[in-house]
Amino acid sequence: MLKFLQLAFRNVFRNRRRTIMTLLMVGGGVAGLLLVGGFFAFMFRGLRESTIRNGLGHIQIFNAEHFRRDEVHVLDTGISDWQHVAFNVRSADHVRGVAPRIEFYGMLSNGVKSSVFMGSAVDPDAERAMSFSPRLASGRDLAESSSGEIEALVGTGVARSMSVKVGDGLTILAVTADGALNGIDVQIVGIVNTGFKDLDDRYLRITLPSAQRLLQSDRVTNLVVGLDKTENTDAVAAAFTPRLRGLSQQMTMKKWIDLAAYYKQVRTLFSGIFLFLGIIVFFMVLMASVNTLLMAMMERTREIGTMLAMGTPRPWIVALFMLEATVTGILGAGVGLIAGNLIGIALNASGLHLPPPPGLSTEMAFRVLHVPALMIGSSIMVVVSLALASILPAVRASRLQIAEALAHV
């Protein structure tokens, strides 16, 4: 077997120029996939982290009823003893902070005009502790102060349609937990650009005590948990399970990936693009390799005839060609891994930036992540494509008529 492997290995380097060209082609395919895949991975990571830090958090805890039925009144399915729940999970490893939130709806008015809003009530200090800050277009974030005016942030669309700016006042109306109508006056301290136009046209953010006063309830919709690293999400979620048992309400939790619909859409789209690129590379390698291996087979017709004449079993000839192709694939993958990683390092060091993507005003850094799974996957892909490419030449070689093969010139 070792001798057979030696034969395959030496045959690979028989025609050095052709082998080098094949290795460059295979290596180029692998390097290309690593660079594109590495850039996509960087984009995914950036989008993931911005999605989490824009307020989604790593884990959200809800009253289990929240997903079982629609609310009749606001906070009907909210968490009542939320301080106790927060206390239970805050002490788990990797937890940076726990922030209570209330999601609510209502009407807002500037005295002349009214509009629907989507409200979010937060504990500003708890949010800031987890680096969850709203993206401010102007003004400042909410303060926890309870004296004086009730502070509010509104989306850029709300500010435009209501013709308000930082320092102006608005009246907000909402249905309380008892089903009555209640209203409060708020002062705008900041204008927020969430990055999503539809949300900006409806967005309102006030402090948790203000919302509880408006809604006449001490419940919260959910608790948002921030972790030290996104990679710890699964482990922390597992650790939360026993901590959420035996409470007065049955709790359930959602990981960030379950709630990040936009992130999943983007990832699916770019994964599709990457798959398409992978298929193109796969077929490029396959077609070029079939041609190269057929040429190699033609050149070695007499040698194959000699081996068959000496009683070499035909399956051995098939195995030899497939082994040679596999060796070429492994070497090509090695070349691609080295080239792809070196080019990636050089690109990362160059500080290259891309023009701002749609919806953003800042340039996007061009970085290539070194993803082990991508390296393994693309290497396996080229090795498999070369092994597949060798089947036709290998079978042809094994089926040669010995007398004709020996007479081949």
Next chain:
Amino acid sequence: MSTKDALVTVEQVTRSFPLDHSAVTALDRLSLSIHRGEFLAISGPSGSGKSTLLNLIGCIDRPTSGRILIEGVDTSRLSPSQTSVLRREKIGFVFQTFNLIPVFTAAENVEYPLLVQGFSNTERRRRVAEALDNVGLSARANHRPDLLSGGERQRIAIARAIVHRPALVLADEPTANLDTRNATQLIDLMRDLNQSLGLTFIFSTHDQRLLEHTPRIVRLTDGRIESETLPETSHVEVLAASIS
């Protein structure tokens, strides 16, 4: 001499090749018996059917009609894999163009038939050393074929053909690519191996000078045996040598 104890028996063998709407007959109802330990030359002009006959005896081609028996086994009844086993174990081949595997060293080329037969590492090493010694090329064991002369390459090819001690060595025009001196040396080597190891050699040639050393010569013309030289003593000597 009866065909009963023959190593190779060729019975009424015809081999024709289709060519457009007709057929070319390379061998025409040819019969021949070859005994163990013989040193036999098949001569004749180009196109007389020498290579076709060797291919048929070597089981790398099948007759259109007639049959060939090797050690009493009718080769036409064997399956392709059985034929492959027969070639592997019973026959050694020497080709006009040497046909060594260029990426293997001389020793590795000689080792190849043993590898295919699944000999142990130790046994392979022992037999390769012995075969290289038989052809006088022990010193060139680690050289690649491209670093060997034509004569040396053909001697390596002979070592490869005899390393597994086949019943029969077939050499198709083994001296065609060699100069006269190397050609004569090669035939002498084959003759020595024939006599010392009792190996049966069948080779084809159209070089008349080489036939002087050959006890039995079958001359072919147009696929038929034109004449056969069968010296009275030579075969008996060979048999006696092989028995001793």
